[in-house]
Amino acid sequence: MTMGSINNLADLKAAIQTLENRETVELLLLKEEFLITIDAIKPLNVIKSSISEMTSSPDFKNKFVGTTLGLTVGYLSKTLLFGPTYNPIKQLIGDYLELGIANIVSKNQGALKSVAGSVWSFFTKKKKNTPENCSERPS
Numbered sequence: 001m002t003m004g005s006i007n008n009l010a011d012l013k014a015a016i017q018t019l020e021n022r023e024t025v026e027l028l029l030l031k032e033e034f035l036i037t038i039d040a041i042k043p044l045n046v047i048k049s050s051i052s053e054m055t056s057s058p059d060f061k062n063k064f065v066g067t068t069l070g071l072t073v074g075y076l077s078k079t080l081l082f083g084p085t086y087n088p089i090k091q092l093i094g095d096y097l098e099l100g101i102a103n104i105v106s107k108n109q110g111a112l113k114s115v116a117g118s119v120w121s122f123f124t125k126k127k128k129n130t131p132e133n134c135s136e137r138p139s
Contacts, residue, residue, distance in 0.1 A: 078098040
């Protein structure tokens with residue numbers, strides 16, 4: 001039944017009932033969409049979705065490790081070079097040094113890993129038994 005073909009009172013009542021039913025269904029759908037929207041813009045849900053998007057990035061782990069390593073090395077270098085100081089000039093120089101080293105370390109993570117691996121293998125390698133370094137002499 002279309003709206004243009006209302007010829008009597010029964011058709012009018014049926015058309016009104018159809019429109020009221022459609023209005024009820026659309027109102028329920030609108031309420032549901034409103035609740036979904038309200039839930040999506042809650043601060044906790046916004047933070048959760050942002051973190052989820054960040055951590056789903058393929059190289060998030062590498063960037064996170066590089067940044068953390070950079071900040072740690074920067075802090076340690078500042079602490080070792082200047083120690084605890086109350087001199088504002090030394091504090092400023094130490095802060096710049098810390099940030100600079102952190103930036104360099106985080107950007108050159110691959111090179112630092114290879115250097116650290118070489119140093120580690122140098123100190124942990126086993127000596128081969130050769131005639132020069134054997135304490136026993138053949139008889």
